[in-house]
Amino acid sequence: MVIPGEQPFYASVTGNAPELDACRILVVDDDASLRRTLPRALAREGRSFDESATVADAIAALERQRYNLILLDYRLPDGTGLDVLDWLTRHERDEAVIIISGEDAIDAAIGALRGGADDYVRKPYHLAQLQRTVESTLHKTTLEHANQAMSQRLRASERLHRFLVESSPDLIFTLDTEGRFTYINPRVTQMLGYERASLMRRPFSTLVMAEDVDRINSLMFARGNTPGESFNVELRLRRNRETLIEGGVESTTVSLTGIPMPGSKGRISNGLYGVARDISERKRAEEIITFQAYHDQLTRLPNRVLFKDRLELAIAQAQRRTGALAVMFIDVDRFKLVNDTFGHAEGDTLLRGIAARLSTTLRRGDTLARLGGDEFTVLLPDINHPEDAEIIARKILEALSLPFRLEHGDFRATVSIGIALFPRDGDTAEDLTRHADIAMYQVKRSGKNAFRFFDTELNAHYRERIALENDLRLALERAEFELYYQPQVSMKQHRVVGMEALLRWNHPAHGQIGPATFIPVAEEMGLIGDISHWVLEQACAQLALWRKEGFDDLRMSLNLSPHDFSRKDIVEMVTECVHRHAVPPAQIEVEITESMMMQDTIGVAAKVKAMREAGLSVAIDDFGTGYSALAYLQKFPVSTLKIDRSFVRDLDGPSTNPIISAITGIARGFGLHLIAEGVERAEQAETLRILGCDIMQGYLFARPGTAAQATAWLEVAPQPAMPH
Structure with a gap:
């Protein structure tokens, strides 16, 4: 060199x-x-x-x-x-x-x-x-x-060694036996702002921050120090205040390596040789990484990991003091609407605003965290009564009552809040958070913008729900589904002209379960598509079998979920199945709900039109319950109207049923088939016949039955005893 x-x-x-x-x-x-x-x-x-x-x-x-x-x-x-x-x-x-x-x-x-x-x-x-x-x-x-x-x-x-020491990026120094500087290289000026001449003969401890003095002294003057044996320690060195710019950092974090120097006898220390490396940037980077690991980057709030740590600590402290605490689970109502309407940037702005307002409602020792998306959690330690948590919940709802000003206009945000109490509702972080989440979902289902405490009945309900979901995932694989059929009878022809396919689940433990119980669960779980495909296959196969047995003009009705119409290939799925089973398309009738027709949020009208162009029949189930369906009959080329059972149930005579009279008139005016469902009494059937409705289905004729029972009805149509 x-x-x-x-x-x-x-x-x-x-x-x-x-x-x-x-x-x-x-x-x-x-x-x-x-x-x-x-x-x-x-x-x-x-x-x-x-x-x-x-x-x-x-x-x-x-x-x-x-x-x-x-x-x-x-x-x-x-x-x-x-x-x-x-x-x-x-x-x-x-x-x-x-x-x-x-x-x-x-x-x-x-x-x-x-x-x-x-x-x-x-x-x-x-x-x-x-x-x-x-x-x-x-x-x-x-x-x-x-x-x-x-x-x-x-x-x-x-000259070489002096150059290396004098030019070193590290602070290099020597101390005498009393810890005073005997040499210090020029790096001290750049690192700490001191002239090195001003530090000579001064104690090293004068540069150490007060919190670290005892620790470094114990290492420097330890009795066991042996010449040549080094020690390493991280500490903060004080910067010269006279050279600090306004707002500057008062200390520099260093990694110090100290080596006791041999004295004249070779075994007694004669001072210390030290090398201090500036690690401030590394420590700042570590702090940033640690912050990012435990905080949400959007709101700067604690994240799920840090919230769990604080909750577990609070539980341990509450157990020692026999105290109580509360956990809140907060979900923003209609948040997806903001993202879908204004974009994710506006959604992020709204989340930051909500986080700021939530923070203002909490006490000093409380913890607000963002779990992700539009979900927040709150830890309320040291509460004396459940009412304390209720007060905070009401403050939160009140704080969010004013609208948030977004770039595209004002938005009023509401939240659903679930509350779980320790030790009443659980003694672990997982249980308390889960139970607060369950209570929050109950608020969602009850209308949103409110709070609710967890109770054990909710827990039992959700345990049953989870068990049902687990069993439902395996139902198709285990062939536990079965189609039942209910006949649609023509009063004029005295025979069965159609069958409605109705899904049943033969649960191995709970027996037969109706669709009203498990279809909503299947829709939430995303299983409805596979189930609907199975129903379509079974219904088409059964209709093909009945046609071979001579029932050529029989019509098969089946229900599709609104979720099925979100599929781009729903029309292709139905028509392909119909053609594969060699069934005339006009003899397959797909039922849709009036509410789905009215919303038309997923292009239902276009898909209904495509089905009609493919020759399929389309019926509006529960017609009349929406009270505004007439305007949509122009848009939806349906073939059949089904009178809802709620109108049939209250039938007493022709003069007292203006709605049914109107529906029959609509069907005649648009040239549509008309079916009345839920017919249970002969008087109802007679009234419907007089009003012009010929095809009926209900318990008066037959309850839903197996394929074998349905075959018997085709051979001998079930006939009601009509009143004279």
Whole structure:
């Protein structure tokens, strides 16, 4: 690693110097014989020699090459050896120099040594003396070079480590045995806003937030601290208030690693080395993630998980104190209408507004949570009486009485509230929430915009409902459904002209169950489509069988659920089944309710028209109960009207039945078939006959029966005893 602004230490040490394992020697002497003999006398493995006779030649050689050693004669033809020494000094060269001279004057030796020569040998000399001087000088030079390289390495290492510490993104510091700063790097200014000089000799604890002081002191000054054994802790360091901008955070959260430093004896701590890393961003991210995990993102309210945690804690506290609490389950009425009409953005605005108003009705210790969609829950701890929860419920209804201003206009929101009490209605979070939910649904079914407390009868009802749902899911698979048939009798022809297929469920435990009990459940569960398809298949198959037995003109009536008409392929499903069983379409009559006809929310008219174009008959069941069906007969090309049993039940005579008279007139006017259902008495049948209704069905003729019983009725039509 190279420190900015510095050269690598190895470059300054080696430069262009010769390698230490190869020794190059320059012999400078005007005596040619000496220049030849010295290399032979000083020859060693790895040594090489160059020679020069003058100062100029020597300087030229030095400009071309670096040497480990120069053997330099004092007297030269163009100067003295001092000239070479002077050149070496000016050019900051580090070659070792031994002056070889015949000068007797001491001044020559002094001048040479002062000029930078490493040694001085006077001529004549013994060869051994020269060899020792050369060996000693080379050895000393090698040591000096090694020492110089080591010193430069140490200086470079020191610069490197100082650079790393001074430039570290972490706060690095040392403390003495009393916890006072002895060193702190510049990062402290950026991290905490202090000048580091102002912190020297100050206790580290002055930077620690008061809540964390005891904890960090217990770690720093623990008796068991051993040099080299580190500890890690998260704490908050105080920022310099003088440098804080308005609204700035007063502390920085750091992850601190502390390492006790060895003292003079190697086992007693001599202070602390610390590294503190700023983890504020990480902690903020963790807080955001934690908040998102336990809060609803739209309303910022606690979510289902956090509500359950708080409820379980409140239950535990109430059990210890023998106290009570309440749980509310709140559902927004008609919320889907807002989403479908104005869009989900407006729906979100409404939910935020509702959450804000709900919050204003609660006490300080209460918890309001959003479970999802338009469902909210409320925890009311520490209530003394059920009336306390009732007061809150009334406040909620009142708070929502004013309209909410949405982008497309005002909307008045109402809610249905179910309330469960601890310990009366349950002792677990799941039971209390579920029971409050059950009570809320009862409010929904009773008209909405109200509250209700849970009671055990509701629980029993819902347990039965769940059991019924579970059994209903398996009813088709277990072949528990059966079609019963009720004859439609022509009074003029004295025979059965039609059969209405009526579904029964042969429950293995509860016996036969009528459609009024399980069809609404099947519609809510989304099973009605499969059940209707089964009814259609069975009815068509039975009609095909009766046709083979000779009853060619028999008509089969069957009921379809309003939910069936939400299917895009309802017409194709019916016509395909009819064709597959080779039944004339006109002999299949599909019954729809008058209320479904009047609402026409799912394009019923278009599907009825398609059925009629396919040749199928379509009857309006319970005709007359809507009181406005006449306007829809132009729109719906139906083929049959069925007079509702509520009109037939009260028949006493022709003069007292204007509604039935009107219905018979409507049927004649539109050219429609007319069937009266629910005929139970002979007087009713006679009155209907007089009013112009020929085809009837009801207990007067036969109760719904099996296919075998229905076959017998086809052979011998059931006849009522008519009054005279």
